[in-house]
Amino acid sequence: MSDQGASLIPSSAPPAPSGPPPKVTNHGRTSDPVANSNSDSSDLLDFEPFSAPGPRGFPPLTEYLDIWEVDMMRKPTQTNKQQHHTSLFNSDYLIVRRGQEFEVKVVFNRPYKQAEDKFALEFVIGSSPQYSKGTYIPVFPTEERQSSWKGCIKNTLNNTITMGITPEANCLVGKYHMYVAVMTPFGIRRTRRDDGRNLYILFNPWVSDDAVFLDDESERQECVMNEMGIIYHGAYDDIAERNWNYGQFNYGVLDACLYIMDRSQMPITNRGDPIKVTRKASAMLNSRDDDGVLVGNWSGEYTYGVAPTSWTGSTEILLTYASSKMPVCYAQCWVYAAVFNTFLRCLGIPSRVVTNYFSAHDNDGNLKTDIVLHDNGRIDRGRTRDSIWNYHCWNECYMSRPDLPAGFGGWQVVDATPQETSDGMYRCGPASVQAIKHGQTCFPFDAAFVFAEVNSDVVFYSRSKDGTMEPVKVNQTHVGRLVLTKSPGDETRRDITDQYKFPEGTKEERTVLEKAEEYGCKREKSNPPEADVDLVLPSLEVRVGDDFELSLEFVNRSNQRRTVDAYISGSVVYYTGVTSSEFLFRDPTVKIGPNEGVKEVVDVESRNYMKKLVEQSNLHFIVTGKVKETGQIVTAMKVVTLHNPKISVTVAGSNKVNEEMVATVEFTNPFNFRLEGVYIRMEGPGIMLPKFKYYSLIPGGSSLTWTEFFTPERAGSTRMIVTLDCPALRQVHGQAPLVINP
């Protein structure tokens, strides 16, 4: 060593750095931060010189055009909002849709001279606007010079010109600011920033160049313009309806939707692509991973928030999220789907809420849902993972899919309910409905997952003592029994099962399942022999609190006598299929003569199930058994939805815009026990914003009345929606249709 200074003696540990560690920066990673907020914006300069000023500054620019006034023509009654289908928005700002011309009036200090004067309207979105990123767009009045957005002068009158502006059909969606810029030889002179010149540009299903173009006016009226929703629940053979006020045009809702994207730090430059917007939103609508809009809660304990069954619409949820900047408590699947629907319709992406009855879940693209039986045929609850939901709601949205081969555009499934397995993050879709129907589950996003939700087999296994299991019955028709959505234009149901699946038993169906298997969906291959004894459970309509009879029918299709050791288990279940507790168990031995049927009647008493009811009051009967003579297994399942008491609402008054009316809510506690901690909520599209009342106690048998005044804001057909909710009784709805005249 040539220079043995003390400093060269190594120490095995470095000196400990003092102070807190610095925040890691990435300044060598990227040159500038990605613009990801639509509320950040950087002002353009009032004057942008072309070169340094002379020693005495710039000469006076009096000879050049000066801007006196700008009129965004933003009133709901003016043609902009009328023609862009945005006049229902309760907003002071101009709201237009892309790919379609709108008009703006500019008043100069003198008449505009086309040959000499040079000006442009400049549209700016987000921070660090750039032309090549689509975040800064100048629009020129002359044909010779045009940018990506077309501009033209529609009209000239004295000092005033009317400019027509056509944003590109694939431009970014969100809130822009408009400047008027005048070019002088010394630089560009601009209007000062003025929030009155803000404008919102939305997706446009009315324009064929837009990726969300939907060529059907009745669908557009339903899936973009309708605020009044119906969401189906209950059971496929006993369907229940829930009214919902999407409220996409309510004051503040559009800003809340933009805030959701800002909160997700979604780059501004991605916000023109409906694939990216919907995928991001499916992650952001739930609070998992990213502090998104809604906290899921399936526990039955909602003291510190609103019970999922209590909400009447999306407005309160979205406005609360945007103002508190905290996830809102609580949601279950239909709440996620309904609020997601508001988000999509508000931004102009056609969308609808669909309900899938018997939806397989959490099984990761695997096409099997397992039910495990003991050796003797009785269900082994400890080993049966409940992964069939009685129903599940998701959204469909309409768009082209340029990222996929031709044929997979159209309706796409997106789902905001947090599930266990969607590529490691709590989101799902967009998955092409066409791809699902044809088993093309290789295409993004999450098509295999949705395919499993509508196509899984239910496999009954018999578990032997040494731990191995053998499939004894495969039910291929239980899952995905029915897919429903609201019909456009009226209040009826529309069965769209055929958009997800070919009819059971057809050749196409088999081909599709084989195709999906090629892509890694695992099916149960074994085909255990069918038992020659059938077991049938009837459909039932039962009111909560009623005693009733469950009559099982055993049918012997053989020519020999059959003896069945049957196990009848009744339990209270969540709508997710999760068992809360068993309230009934019978194990009769049923003897059936050759080619005979035998009825076995089980009395179900309300006192047994009432104490154990969980929120949606579903009773789940599962009957399994073993045929003594053959060792074959028979099974049947039935979900009985208990019908809750109704809450009534009536409206009275002139049924005219801006004239006060009155709504009367009435409810009688039909039980012999008291209800505690009761919330009643009420709202109606275009007639009432969300309101609620709290009653600490309603004694058994007693009634209440709540009277509330309201003033309709606009004409049209609508509904007053009311819910009642308390820990002992959830899911009580009422509604009153009404038509408001202008």
Place this chain on the structure above:
Amino acid sequence: MSDQGASLIPSSAPPAPSGPPPKVTNHGRTSDPVANSNSDSSDLLDFEPFSAPGPRGFPPLTEYLDIWEVDMMRKPTQTNKQQHHTSLFNSDYLIVRRGQEFEVKVVFNRPYKQAEDKFALEFVIGSSPQYSKGTYIPVFPTEERQSSWKGCIKNTLNNTITMGITPEANCLVGKYHMYVAVMTPFGIRRTRRDDGRNLYILFNPWVSDDAVFLDDESERQECVMNEMGIIYHGAYDDIAERNWNYGQFNYGVLDACLYIMDRSQMPITNRGDPIKVTRKASAMLNSRDDDGVLVGNWSGEYTYGVAPTSWTGSTEILLTYASSKMPVCYAQCWVYAAVFNTFLRCLGIPSRVVTNYFSAHDNDGNLKTDIVLHDNGRIDRGRTRDSIWNYHCWNECYMSRPDLPAGFGGWQVVDATPQETSDGMYRCGPASVQAIKHGQTCFPFDAAFVFAEVNSDVVFYSRSKDGTMEPVKVNQTHVGRLVLTKSPGDETRRDITDQYKFPEGTKEERTVLEKAEEYGCKREKSNPPEADVDLVLPSLEVRVGDDFELSLEFVNRSNQRRTVDAYISGSVVYYTGVTSSEFLFRDPTVKIGPNEGVKEVVDVESRNYMKKLVEQSNLHFIVTGKVKETGQIVTAMKVVTLHNPKISVTVAGSNKVNEEMVATVEFTNPFNFRLEGVYIRMEGPGIMLPKFKYYSLIPGGSSLTWTEFFTPERAGSTRMIVTLDCPALRQVHGQAPLVINP
């Protein structure tokens, strides 16, 4: 209201709940938590009765088989580890690969009688083991009764039997526990839990039924078995090498890899699928989103961690993460790729690190990278977003892709470096290299993103005063210039560019780009006329601290005189392409006669760039200009990588296993300034675990020597790797190859 009790008077707000809000549980959401940790496990019962015991308990079970001893045959020299290619693992446990038989010896209290005695080996992984989930697998000795894993008796000797067990080729990968269970008429009697009967099951590239089967022994030896890596960096015309000790067989590394999956809460049941394992790992190797392994830092400030350039291998990083359970500081792309490579090879998934020179980044599948010029041809640094990395490293791993149509299996790109845009999360892949080559960017995962990294165009825009921009030059060959990986079996480079792209200019290449465009990749369509003046920058090899000449050649291909107003800008850049500072600027006017060439020489003095150097010492020269006569734009870019001084390491001794040797590290500070805060790190596969020394100061011109003893653990060809790192001088490497004899 019939019963107007006080309780029925509504209050508009409910009583405020007291105490902190409860943790939201999902107990109605799913019936049991998903098993997602390989370190959790639930013990099976020592005795599992078939029915309730009689009044005096169970009868004595002395007549049934009793287990005296179990031998997992886990020594590195025994056939299990030899045949399963796992004898290099420094581990006390049995480690085998799936789809291939291994043997276990069981000693009973008496000879086993096949006709009477019933026993099984039970393999269990994770909590709540279940046969149908593949987390509980009994293995039987008799042919009549077999589970999904094959079992047989290989040998019987007195009381001892040797069982052969063949785990399914798609079974879960991770740490299992083995029980021996004996069936009695009263119940199952088991061995007590004993960690000596733990075993690890890995992916198996040697077996054709495994999804990671790789039918080439030299590739398997390199991509699974080789610990010694070479990672390429520098520039495509001046390639530099970095040695890396993957260390996948070091003590504790396998457990650290399983911990990474546990930490990600990846369901146990997904851990047999290499697609899911690699996708999850690409997210977990970086700390973004999920507190994964490595914190990225491109700031140049690494006081509170280890500089990315300082690491010599993966072992230290993985063991630190597993023990501290905190992300490790710091990484840049090659560190992510190298540690990911260790993870993959350790679990048995064939993998390699590749380097892509001029890698387009952060542009979200868009095939354009923009460089913005002023009106006069000079680069507009404020508007140019730097998104071409001088090089970028990622991983390829080998597997079948049953989720995609046929033809897309084989090598798959995965990338753990956090990038701005990979479907909203910091991860990337697996993306089929075949799909990338053929422009089939519609297939998951992130193929469009990787396609853009190797295929983007560089578009030069000229920005006019009113803010609009026009493309003036499109360079289609700059990005993805060269893709390299280490050759199997030796230390040479292998050019695999042709696996990612068809040759530039071929018909296939054009077809592929059109195909990718169909799937939404946006290209620049305009084809601005090529200038008739060419600008050529030579390749240069320069040592850090040297003055040198940059000679530009302007070639006039026209028959007329041409005058170019040129702008020559030299700046120091990060390897990410981000500009740190400009150290040189010239704006000569160059006159060129018809069909002539003119050389313009620029002197580059070290004193101008030395003070501004950032870690990897890249100088970036960009020359732009405008041809006066035609208005055309000419451009040229060149990255000059400054060569650092070397650090030397020599080894001396017997070169024999278990005999002490000595390594001598020598370094001379070649500069006239002192180096402060210097770390020297050293390690070598199979010969030395990571060690470091810290020197607070090395005066200019002085030398140091570090001597360290080591004892080789195993025979074979290996290297001692050494790095020197300090804030003023990074990326100093040295290595010494050596062969250890048995």
